Amino acid sequence: MEIEQEGTVDEKGVAEYGEMMRGSDDKRGMHYVVWEDLSVVVPNFGNGHTKRLLNGLNGYAEPNRIMAIMGPSGSGKSTLLDALAGRLSRNVVMSGNVLINGKKRRLDYGGVAYVTQEDILLGTLTVRETISYSANLRLPASTSKEEVNDMIEGVIMEMGLQECADRLIGNWHLRGISGGEKKRLSIALEILTRPSLLFLDEPTSGLDSASAYFVVQTLRNIAHDGKTVISSIHQPSSEVFSLFDHLFLLSGGQTIYFGAAQKAVEFFAKAGFPCPSRRNPSDHFLRCINSDFDAVPTTMKASRRIHEGTSTGLSTAAIKAILIEKYRWSEHSTTARARIKEISNINEGRDFESRRKCEAKWWKQLLTLTHRSFVNMSRDVGYYWIRITIYVALSLCVGTIFYGVGSSYRAIFARGACGAFISGFMTFMSIGGFQSFIEEMKVSNV
Numbered sequence: 001m002e003i004e005q006e007g008t009v010d011e012k013g014v015a016e017y018g019e020m021m022r023g024s025d026d027k028r029g030m031h032y033v034v035w036e037d038l039s040v041v042v043p044n045f046g047n048g049h050t051k052r053l054l055n056g057l058n059g060y061a062e063p064n065r066i067m068a069i070m071g072p073s074g075s076g077k078s079t080l081l082d083a084l085a086g087r088l089s090r091n092v093v094m095s096g097n098v099l100i101n102g103k104k105r106r107l108d109y110g111g112v113a114y115v116t117q118e119d120i121l122l123g124t125l126t127v128r129e130t131i132s133y134s135a136n137l138r139l140p141a142s143t144s145k146e147e148v149n150d151m152i153e154g155v156i157m158e159m160g161l162q163e164c165a166d167r168l169i170g171n172w173h174l175r176g177i178s179g180g181e182k183k184r185l186s187i188a189l190e191i192l193t194r195p196s197l198l199f200l201d202e203p204t205s206g207l208d209s210a211s212a213y214f215v216v217q218t219l220r221n222i223a224h225d226g227k228t229v230i231s232s233i234h235q236p237s238s239e240v241f242s243l244f245d246h247l248f249l250l251s252g253g254q255t256i257y258f259g260a261a262q263k264a265v266e267f268f269a270k271a272g273f274p275c276p277s278r279r280n281p282s283d284h285f286l287r288c289i290n291s292d293f294d295a296v297p298t299t300m301k302a303s304r305r306i307h308e309g310t311s312t313g314l315s316t317a318a319i320k321a322i323l324i325e326k327y328r329w330s331e332h333s334t335t336a337r338a339r340i341k342e343i344s345n346i347n348e349g350r351d352f353e354s355r356r357k358c359e360a361k362w363w364k365q366l367l368t369l370t371h372r373s374f375v376n377m378s379r380d381v382g383y384y385w386i387r388i389t390i391y392v393a394l395s396l397c398v399g400t401i402f403y404g405v406g407s408s409y410r411a412i413f414a415r416g417a418c419g420a421f422i423s424g425f426m427t428f429m430s431i432g433g434f435q436s437f438i439e440e441m442k443v444s445n446v
């Protein structure tokens with residue numbers, strides 16, 4: 001397969017950057033994450049019913065490993081990721097334990113990053129500017145200007161963004177960088193602070209297999225540099241799948257498989273559902289456990305072909321039940337339980353609270369955000385320049401109407417009417433700027 005490599009990566013620069021950041025990692029420590037008997041339910045799901053999103057999950061994630069959370073649509077991948085990252089919505093209830101380095105802790109700013117499925121970026125800024133504003137907002141106040149610049153350039157190289165570093169991101173009316181580049185930029189913004197625990201919600205969605213490979217390869221490099229990387233992913237290609245160290249396979253909120261990604265094929269074969277030769281393993285796993293196939297008769301027939309060679313002729317629900325049971329009593333489950341016990345006793349004792357110091361001083365944040373806002377507005381023709389033109393044109397119109405109004409008693413009313421018209425007009429025009437305001441609110445923490 002041909003892999004898309006955008007520009008050549010300056011190996012020396014990346015190495016120096018890595019060295020510099022590793023120094024700070026020593027202080028930050030590593031993140032071992034364990035979840036035990038993790039369940040998430042929606043208590044009020046209508047008509048007095050409750051809905052179970054996750055059902056008694058056990059697992060762990062450790063440094064130097066990249067874990068894929070896989071499963072059919074609606075299986076609970078994002079919910080699991082949110083539960084681990086402490087980002088569950090308020091209408092759900094979580095039970096069970098999520099331990100970080102052996103303790104229940106709040107995941108604080110700086111050490112942990114979450115890359116959402118949606119790329120929240122300002123289209124009027126270039127890639128380098130976006131990273132630069134983010135660096136100025138997030139890096140510790142003690143970081144010198146040279147260090148900040150080195151970090152920005154290092155992240156650009158690490159994520160292979162050199163080619164498009166000075167191109168605008170683009171928005172609905174402005175063609176900018178590609179989807180793959182946007183995704184890499186979103187990841188670049190999150191790894192700026194060198195978090196030791198990184199969550200990603202479907203980082204390859206909407207990307208072609210070459211771009212997806214490049215993104216996951218970069219995540220793997222990050223993980224193998226002492227970081228813990230947990231990513232949900234939806235049907236990766238076999239090349240992308242081979243990059244993952246661990247696999248958590250979910251269906252209907254239940255564990256189908258958790259263990260080494262490369263041993264999953266063997267587990268399915270032992271359970272009676274071998275992956276046909278030349279089939280993408282992740283495709284095979286999902287076809288086995290995706291009950292959506294049951295609802296579509298024609299597709300179901302096609303899906304039956306996955307069982308060629310095993311000739312089971314079982315429904316998806318039956319296959320799922322077998323796999324859940326087989327996993328429960330498998331060596332993978334036993335190994336996972338032992339490792340969970342081991343990791344639960346790890347107490348790195350690193351102080352999470354100290355990471356709060358990573359944020360820039362309030363006045364620097366204010367300056368950076370004001371500058372960014374000004375650049376954003378001045379480059380947005382619709383928001384800024386058209387508005388200025390309208391104001392100038394209106395001022396001329398109103399000026400000619402009320403020109404030479406005089407200083408009589410009636411002129412007082414005329415001036416009042418002019419003032420009321422202008423303030424009314426300004427109020428309505430400012431409502432039009434609300435959309436840009438909301439857009440900036442979304443990226444305010446980026």
Ligand SMILES: Nc1ncnc2c1ncn2[C@@H]1O[C@H](COP(=O)(O)OP(=O)(O)OP(=O)(O)O)[C@@H](O)[C@H]1O
Nearest residue numbers: 042053072073074075076077078079080089091092
């Ligand atoms: N806060 C919530 N309230 C009610 N239902 C929810 C909530 N969050 C998730 N769900 C439901 O839980 C199920 C699992 O959702 P989740 O987003 O975790 O799935 P997913 O595997 O990430 O799916 P996809 O691959 O389509 O993104 C879905 O049926 C979803 O509608």
